[in-house]
Amino acid sequence: MHSMKRLFWAVSFGLLLPAIVWAQSFVVSDIRVEGLQRVSAGSVFAALPVRVGDQIEALDIQNATRALFRTGYFQDLEIGREGTVLVVTVRERPAISKIELTGNKAIKSEDLLKGMAENGLAEGQIFKRATLEGLALELERQYVAQGRYGASVATEVKELPRNQVELIITVDEGKVAAIKHINIVGNEAFSDDELRDSFELQTTGWLSWLRSDDKYSREKLTGDLERLESYYLDRGYLQFSIDSTQVSLSPDKRSVFITVNINEGEVFSVSEVELAGDPVLPEEEIRRLLLVRQGQTFSQVLMTTTSDYITKRLGNEGYTFAEVNGIPESDDAEKTVKVTFFIDPGKRAYVRRVEFRGNTRTSDEVLRREMRQMEGASASSARIEQSKVRLERLGYFKEVQVETEEVPGTSDQVDVEYTVEEQPSGTVGATVGYAQGSGLVLGANVQENNWLGTGKAVAFAVNTSRWQTVYNFSYTDPYFTPDGVSRGFNVFYRERNFDEINVSSYSTDSYGAGLNFGYPISEVSRVGLNIGYSHLEVQTGPFAVQEISGTPKPIGFSDLNPLGVVDNYILQSELESGDFELGDWMGQVFPVEGSEELFQMPGEGFIDANGDSFDNFSLTGSWARSTLNRGILATRGSSQHVSAEFTLPGADLEYYKFIYTGQYFRPLTKKLTLRLRTRLGWADAYGDTTELPFFENFFAGGFGSVRGFERNTLGPRSTPAQIYDLQTITVTNPDGTTSTRNVYVSDDTEFTSAARDRRPDPFGGNALIEASAEVIFPMPFVKDQRSIQSAFFIDAGNVFDTSCGSQQINCFDIDADYLNVSAGIGVTWITGFGPLTFSLAKALRENEFDDREAFQFSLGNSF
Incomplete structure (x- = not known):
């Protein structure tokens, strides 16, 4: 005490x-x-x-x-x-010497450190324990908002000499709770499945691991509830309300159960539609834009869309800051609603300046010539948007944004500012190497659609190897005249010796030039004209394929000895003795000795009938129309291109060629887009030319065609040459005497056998059919989707020939039963060296001699 x-x-x-x-x-x-x-x-x-x-x-x-x-x-x-x-x-207080973070994956360390620094917790700052504890609690709340209810954050303060501390923050993120059930209570007009279809949050499904749509998020639930309310309001339920929402968690914090209690109310119909304010335009013109009609079920989306339409229409007249609001007035007793659109046009605005931002490489002139909204003119929403679309279609930019801002101190002037983000618009390549069969390979190529930022397209290439030498240069000015007339030209020189790579025993020397013009006939359409000249010389050797240079070869007996007789003697018993030329037999029909069969000697090859040196002048007309939203990796709109090429009468070769290409994009959902593509071709000879030149044939297979098959390998195959030697043999006559005969004997040397047994090479044909359907989807785990595009695809197509040779394999007239089909996935990524493309495909339908190739890769071509 x-x-x-x-x-x-x-x-x-x-x-x-x-x-x-x-x-x-x-x-x-x-x-x-x-x-x-x-x-x-x-x-x-x-x-x-x-x-x-x-x-x-x-x-x-x-x-x-x-x-x-x-x-x-x-x-x-x-x-x-x-x-x-x-x-x-x-x-x-001690200073923070070091901050150590462990265990965090869902939230990046740099984001956490940035948030801590904004709250005064950073290396070198004064340590405040209360701030650290509050930050730990806030971090736990962020994880809870992501559906990680088992997450915990532990902090440790480690004291260091000189009044310093080290902060150790250990995060246990736990598992994201999955949604097991979404229950909607009170719905009678629509089923649970109908209402849940519009939800971003879904119960666990077989694709949830990819879409993560079964991971609870407070923000996503708020958005789903707003969509639920819009769903009812768009169907006339003006009295709809969400009474309550319950989110419960299982004891193990791994499962979430959501319950939404709603009151649907009654359906309201439109009793009257009125216009108020100052419409500026004639009332009948405004009423043509109304989507809301008297007597129909009220729809909020139609009301807001009508407001947007009227606003855009006024914007086209220069009323850039017009405001249009739809105001519904309901009559609960009659279950009707009166809709009034109040229009405030504001003052008509004029464009003071059009400015550009972000074009560090492309000159302002290139962008300005695409403008349809002029400085000094009244501001038009349509022309401003149209200018934006034209910039996107150039293919030079990842993204184009436009903003309209009032000029300070005025009430009737605006500045229009376009902000662009540039991307690669060409390809660059160089090759130094050695390949078996080709030897030393040297090459360089450049293709640039925006040369030095001028908007001009320039391409040149130099490639040399043991089997080919190629020089090529092309130039196009899309604005040769101020009103959009384009002009371009190209020159080329090629030497190719196909015998060096065992393709066929022939070589070509060619050179030529062309001049082209294009003229715009509308904002989305152009016509073009090309005038070209080419000189081609073909040199054939003994192993040139049958279709190029004809050689005697039995038709229809590929599994037999050439004539079905011993020693490979040709016409041993059916022809009279004496000297003869094989050329005299071309196309002739003979019996086979010891058999009732007949065989036909092959006809002339192209060179036999038309010569081996050609000078040609060609004229090509074209029409193109494009409403695509982007020049590269488009996702909306369509494009079509038709070309017709004719060699002029009097040229060494007379033929024509038609090609049609088209594609169409249609959104399926917010993230999925359908792309349909087709390419059709038809060609033939006319006049004195006997058949379409083999070097003008169509080919198919590979990127841009039918993926899953080797490039250019579909369709007709060539017929290997058959080599014979003229020899003198002694035969015994029926009377016992002997005599000599000059006969042609098949050459059975090792080289000739190898050439004969080799699989025939693709030869192409005069008809082409290709089609493709793709579903474009966003690439998972990639934040910036503007330079990358991925798609699931189904390709179909083949090359046909309406005049197949009797010995040609894999050659068919036009027939849908012979279309090759493949399916797979493809990815294109725009890099600084050009489009980088991958595809993985499986052949679903093929013909006997087609060459499959599951994985394909390309740098410089889009899929």
């Missing part, structure tokens, strides 16, 4: 001591601060509400203590006096 009394008086004395010490006020003659390490004395003096010369009392000291503590720099301090000198002794 006595000890308790002594303790009481001791404590009381301690509490009263400061009051006794400061009972007498004094005038401060000086202020001294002790204990500072990192905090400057100036910071202390700035926070201290006492100055030299002030007369202070005990209350002033209390206020000064509170002021210094509020700075957050000190964890303890003491204010005393030595005579008339005020002494401030402080103990600073």
Whole structure:
């Protein structure tokens, strides 16, 4: 009892001591601060509400203590006096020397550190424990918002020498709780499945691992509830309401159950539609834009869409800041609603300046010539948007954005600013290597659609190897005249020796040039004209394929000895003795010895009938129409291109060629887009030319055609040459005498056998059919989707020939039963060296001699 009394008086004395010490006020003659390490004395003096010369009392000291503590720099301090000198002794809070984060994956470390720095927790800053604890709680709340209800954040403060600390933050993110059930209560007009279809949140399904749509998020649920409300309002349920929402969690915090209680109300119909305000335009013109009609079920989306239509129409007349609001007035007794569109056009605006941002490479002139909104003219929403679309179609930019801003100090002027983000618009390649059969390979090629930012297209290539030398240069100016007439030209020279790579025993030398013009006939359509000249010389060897240079070869007996007789003697018993030329037999029909079968000697090859040197002048007309939203990796719109090429009468070769290509994009959902593509071709000879030149044939297979098959390998195959030697042999006549005969005997040397047994090469045909259907989807885990496109696809197509040779394999007249079909996935990525393309495909239907190729890769072509 006595000890308790002594303790009481001791404590009381301690509490009263400061009051006794400061009972007498004094005038401060000086202020001294002790204990500072990192905090400057100036910071202390700035926070201290006492100055030299002030007369202070005990209350002033209390206020000064509170002021210094509020700075957050000190964890303890003491204010005393030595005579008339005020002494401030402080103990600073420790500084943060290092911050270590572990266990976080869903939220990146740089994002966490940035958030901590914004709250004063960063290396070099003063450590505040309260801030750390609050930040840990906030971090846990963020994980809960992501559906990670089992997440926890542990903090540890490790003291270091020199009054420093290390913060160790350990995160256990836990598992994201999956939605097991979404229950909607109170719906009678629509089923649960109908209502849930519009939800972003879904119960766990077989694609949930990819879409993550079964992971609960408070923000996503809020959006789903807004969509649910819009669903009912768009169907006339004006009294619809969401009474309550419950989100419950399973005991293991791994499953989420959502219940939404709703009240549907009654369906309202439109009783009247009125216009109010100042429509500016004639009322009948405005009423043609109304989607809301008297007598129909009320729809909120039709009302808001009508407002948008009227706003855009006024914007086209220069009323850029027009406001149109649809106001519904309901009659609960009659279950009707009167809709009034209040129109405030504002003042007509004029464009002061059109400016561009972000085009560091492309000159302003290239962008400005695409503008349909002119400076000084009244502002038109349609022309401003049309200019934006034209910039996107150039293919030079990842993204184009446009903003219309009022000019300060005026009420009728605006500035239009286009912001672009540039992307690669060409391909660059170089090759130095060695290939078996081709030898040393040297090459360089450049194709640039925006040459030095001028908008001109330039391409040149130099390639040389043991089997070919190619030089090519082309140039196109899309604005040769200010009104959009284009002009271009190209020149080329090629030497190719196909015998060097065992393709066929022939080589070509060719050179030529062309001049082309294009003329715009509308905003989305152009016509073109190309005049070209080419000179081609073909040199054939003994192994040139039958279709190029004819050689005697039996038709229809590929599994037999050439004539079905021993020793490979040709016409041993059926022809009279004597000298003869094989060329005399071309196309003739003969019996096979010892058989009732007949065989036909092959006819002339192309070179036999048409010569081997050609000078040609060609004329090509074309029409193109494009409404695509982008020049590269489009996702909306369509495009078509038709070309017709004719060699001029009197040229060494007379033929014509028609090609049609088209594609169409249609959105399926918010993230999925359907793309349909086709390419059709037809060609034939006319006049004195006996058949379409083999070097003008169509080919199919590979990227841009039918993926899953090797490039250019579909369709007709060539007929390998058959080599014969003229020899003199001795035969025994029926009367016992002998005589000599000159016969042609098949050459059975090892080289000839290998050439004959080799699989025939693709030869192409005069008819082409290709079609493709793709579903474009966003690439998972890729934030910037503007330079990458991925798609599931089904390709179909083949090359046909309407005049197949009797010995040609894989050659068919046009027949859908012989279309090749494949399916797979493809990815295109726009890089600095051009489009980088991958595809993985499986052949679903093929012909006997087609060459499959499951994985394909290309740099410079889109899929």
